[in-house]
Amino acid sequence: MVVRTWRHMQERYNLIGKKCTTCGKVYFPSRKVCPECRRKGEMEDIQLSGKGIVYTYSIVRAPPKDFQKESPYIVGIIALEEGTKITGQIDCDLDKIEIGMPVQTEFRKIKEDGKSGVISYGYKFVPTVH
Amino acid sequence: MKDIAIIGYGQTKFGELWESSFRELLVDSGVKAIENAKVDGDDIDAMYVGTMSGGLFVGQEHTASLIADYAGLNPIPCTRVEAACASGSLALRSACMSIAAGQHDVVLVGGVEKMTDVADPTGAIATASDQEWEAFVGATFPSLYAMMAKRYMYEYGLTLEQLSTWSSIAHENAVNNKYAQFRSKVSVEQVMRASPVADPLTLLHCSPVSDGAASMIVCDADKATDYADKDDIIYIKAFTQASDTIALHDRPNMTTLEAAKVASNYAYKMAGVGADKIDVAEVHDCFAINGLVLTEDLGFCKKGTAGKFIEEGNTRIDNDKFVTINPSGGLKAAGHALGATGIRQVGELYWQLKQDKECKDRQSAINNGYGIAANVGGTGGTVCTHLLSVDR
Numbered sequence: 001m002v003v004r005t006w007r008h009m010q011e012r013y014n015l016i017g018k019k020c021t022t023c024g025k026v027y028f029p030s031r032k033v034c035p036e037c038r039r040k041g042e043m044e045d046i047q048l049s050g051k052g053i054v055y056t057y058s059i060v061r062a063p064p065k066d067f068q069k070e071s072p073y074i075v076g077i078i079a080l081e082e083g084t085k086i087t088g089q090i091d092c093d094l095d096k097i098e099i100g101m102p103v104q105t106e107f108r109k110i111k112e113d114g115k116s117g118v119i120s121y122g123y124k125f126v127p128t129v130h
Numbered sequence: 131m132k133d134i135a136i137i138g139y140g141q142t143k144f145g146e147l148w149e150s151s152f153r154e155l156l157v158d159s160g161v162k163a164i165e166n167a168k169v170d171g172d173d174i175d176a177m178y179v180g181t182m183s184g185g186l187f188v189g190q191e192h193t194a195s196l197i198a199d200y201a202g203l204n205p206i207p208c209t210r211v212e213a214a215c216a217s218g219s220l221a222l223r224s225a226c227m228s229i230a231a232g233q234h235d236v237v238l239v240g241g242v243e244k245m246t247d248v249a250d251p252t253g254a255i256a257t258a259s260d261q262e263w264e265a266f267v268g269a270t271f272p273s274l275y276a277m278m279a280k281r282y283m284y285e286y287g288l289t290l291e292q293l294s295t296w297s298s299i300a301h302e303n304a305v306n307n308k309y310a311q312f313r314s315k316v317s318v319e320q321v322m323r324a325s326p327v328a329d330p331l332t333l334l335h336c337s338p339v340s341d342g343a344a345s346m347i348v349c350d351a352d353k354a355t356d357y358a359d360k361d362d363i364i365y366i367k368a369f370t371q372a373s374d375t376i377a378l379h380d381r382p383n384m385t386t387l388e389a390a391k392v393a394s395n396y397a398y399k400m401a402g403v404g405a406d407k408i409d410v411a412e413v414h415d416c417f418a419i420n421g422l423v424l425t426e427d428l429g430f431c432k433k434g435t436a437g438k439f440i441e442e443g444n445t446r447i448d449n450d451k452f453v454t455i456n457p458s459g460g461l462k463a464a465g466h467a468l469g470a471t472g473i474r475q476v477g478e479l480y481w482q483l484k485q486d487k488e489c490k491d492r493q494s495a496i497n498n499g500y501g502i503a504a505n506v507g508g509t510g511g512t513v514c515t516h517l518l519s520v521d522r
Contacts, residue, residue, distance in 0.1 A: 008262065029263055056284070056384060058276035059329040060268060064252045067268040075269045077277055077379045085379040087264050099284050110267060122267065 005120055012122035015105060017084065019046040026082040050105030051128065052080035057090060057097055066111040078103060078125055090125045102128040131230045133351035133522055134366040137358035138167020139477040144342035144465025145311040146246050152188045153200045155343035156242040159470075160201050163238065167347035168357050174347075175234035177201070177208040180221030180241040181469035186254035188247050197240065212469075214258035215416060216507030217241065218344065219472025219514035225348050226369040235350045236357075241470035242343040251339050255468075258508040260377035272336055273328035274378050274509050275417035280330060282385045282419060285434070290330055292437030294321035296418040297334050297462055299440070303447060304459025306491035311338055311465030335418040337460075342467030344474040351522055364483050366476075367401035367500075368517035370394070376511040385434075387420075389513035390427040390504055397517040398429070403500055405429030408453045410482045410494040412475035414506040415460040424504050425455060428515075447492055454494035457482060472505035472514060479503055479518050496520070 008029070010016040017028035020041040025034065028048060034041030057076035060067070067073065074090040074097050089110075090103060103125040112119040140162020142155050150158070156179065164171065179197050184190040198208035211221040218241030225237040245251050256265040259274060282288050298318045304310035316334055324332035347357075354363045372392035375381055381388070398404055405428060413428065415421030422436035430453050431439040439445070445455035458464045458478040461471060479501035481489040499520035506513050 004262075056277040056281035058273040058280060058331075059326075060270055060273045061325075061329070062252075062270065062272065062327045063268065064256065064265075064270055065250060070268070073268060075267065075273050075277070077384070087269050087377070087379045088267050099280070120266070124267075 002118055005118060013107065015048040015050050015123060017046050017048050017082070018043045026084045028080070028084045028086050046082070049081050050123065052078040052103060054090065054097065054099055054101045054103060055079040055085055056099060059094055076125065088123055088125050092127050096127070104128045132232060134226045134229050134348055135351040135354035136346055136348055136364045136366060136480050136518070137354050137362060138163045138169070138347040139345070139480050140166050141309055141344040141474055141477055142342050143309045144340045144467050144470070144474070147341040148246065150341065152184060152190060152242060152244040153196055155244060155341060156197050156240045156345070157201050159343040159345040160238060160240050163345035163347050169236060169347055171203060173236050173357070174203060174206060174238050175236050176206055176228060177203060177238045177240065178221040178224045179208060179210045180217035180219070180472060181210060181243060182212060182214050182217050183254050183257065186248070186257065187251065188244050203238070213512040214507035215414070215466070215468045216472055216505045216512045216514050217469040218474070219476065219503065219505035219516060220371065220512070222346065222348070222473055222476060222516060223369040223371055223514055226366055229348060229350050235353055237348050238345060239348060239473060240343060240345040241473035243467040243469040244341045245339045245467065246341050263377055270328060272331055272417060275419055276328035276331045277378065278384050278423070278509070279419035282423070283330065285385055286437070288422070288437040290322055291318055292441050293330070293335065293418050293422070294318045295441050296415065296421045297321045299446060300415065300456060300460045300462040303457050303492055304463035307458050307464055310459045310463055311340055312459070312463045331417060337416045337462050337466035340465035340467040342465055342470045342474070344470045344477050346473055346477060361484060364480050365519045365522050366516055367519045368397035368515070370396040370400065371512065371514045372396070373512055374510050376508060378509045385423065387423055387427050387506065387510035387513060389510050390424055390506065393513045393515045394428045394502065394504060397502065397515045401500070401517045401519065407498040408500050408502050409496045409498055410454045410457060410479060410501045412456055412458060412460070412478050412503040414471070414504055415456065415462050416466055416506070418462065420506065421456070421460065421462070428502065428504055430455070447494055450495055457489065457492045457494050472503070475503040475505055476516050476518070483518055483520050
């Protein structure tokens with residue numbers, strides 16, 4: 001679990017994705033092969049802005065074990081400025097959430113594996129402050 | 131390529147079957163299928179088993195060996211096939227391919243899941259999504275389908291009433307299915323008011339956690355009459371499969387299952403019939419929205435119109451103009467024992483097409499003699515379809 005978390009640090013902590021220099025498409029999480037260009041594609045790191053809009057969402061009211069304390073909470077799919085979409089929790093009032101709402105990432109604790117287990121960090125989304 | 135025939139089918143009840151174990155369920159349904167097909171154990175050349183996760187639900191992997199052993203079928207080859215909730219139909223597809231290639235003549239296909247032996251099956255079910263990038267952030271399976279529903283409502287104006295109509299019809303159909311998990315009617319109002327699971331989905335938009343098994347005997351069509359009466363033979367004209375991204379967020383369009391479109395289009399082409407010729411369909415409604423989306427993706431109505439199409443009653447058993455959808459009650463009401471579902475769907479079509487006594491109270495009109503089943507793994511990362519015909 002620890003190793004798995006470390007493996008994803010660049011992505012989860014710093015929002016580093018991949019861009020195919022051949023077709024220009026951006027991917028998150030990182031991929032080794034561009035599904036469009038396959039072996040003709042050249043993938044390079046790209047720093048994502050973390051800014052985007054809510055593409056769709058749901059309010060989870062029957063949570064899994066790790067997220068019971070937070071229930072009810074919002075999960076959403078966010079369309080990022082760079083053209084890729086990612087899934088994450090959206091931290092805002094339950095009655096304020098709507099499709100099209102501008103949001104941005106914040107670095108947060110995602111979950112902990114009991115009192116002495118691994119604490120996992122990553123991104124959550126919050127409404128963009130104008 | 132050899133033609134494929136179904137010559138027998140059997141299933142257990144789907145539901146909370148506390149008294150039965152994983153192995154017992156599959157053996158029970160397997161024995162029923164063998165008896166129904168009038169074959170002997172010695173006639174069976176191979177076995178394929180579909181199960182999503184014996185490891186997480188009952189702590190048992192190497193299920194192929196377990197099942198061959200307990201079914202008394204050693205030493206025939208038995209292969210376990212896994213593709214989340216599409217495991218059952220993928221096992222059937224594997225059997226069809228082995229017969230089509232001339233490798234085997236008579237094959238037993240089984241699907242099973244024992245889901246109630248763990249206190250919280252949610253974690254096991256979540257492994258059918260992208261564990262690192264969906265489940266990790268707290269996205270549950272219902273919430274992934276709920277996000278499809280939200281986007282669908284936003285793009286096409288689907289109402290909660292229309293979405294809920296799906297569940298109400300499913301429960302109505304299951305009343306006449308003695309193997310179904312839920313055999314009580316629920317009104318559209320009850321569906322909408324049920325406890326919320328993941329907005330906009332309530333508990334009654336979701337298929338249940340189920341135990342159950344389904345088994346089928348498939349064979350080389352040239353040899354079908356060696357065992358079964360002519361009236362008990364139904365042909366598998368197409369067995370297709372397609373893949374899509376495992377994570378929902380990687381799809382350009384979340385109101386359609388691209389893999390279902392690809393797999394069903396290929397099935398129609400392989401069988402040489404169009405969607406307009408299908409009399410009866412079993413579609414994968416693990417959540418009500420998926421039923422609506424598949425109704426469109428399989429070509430029964432235009433994109434964005436499924437809500438109205440269903441609400442108007444066009445897919446009901448008593449409709450005489452359009453396809454009947456999920457006469458069994460579907461996953462919603464008949465139950466969803468993950469690995470068994472794909473085979474149960476095709477089993478229902480087998481009964482419907484040969485107008486078996488098992489479905490006499492929920493018999494669809496069979497005008498053209500075709501049925502199609504669509505079985506979905508995860509949120510659509512895998513889709514398998516089987517197209518059946520009364521004629522070879």
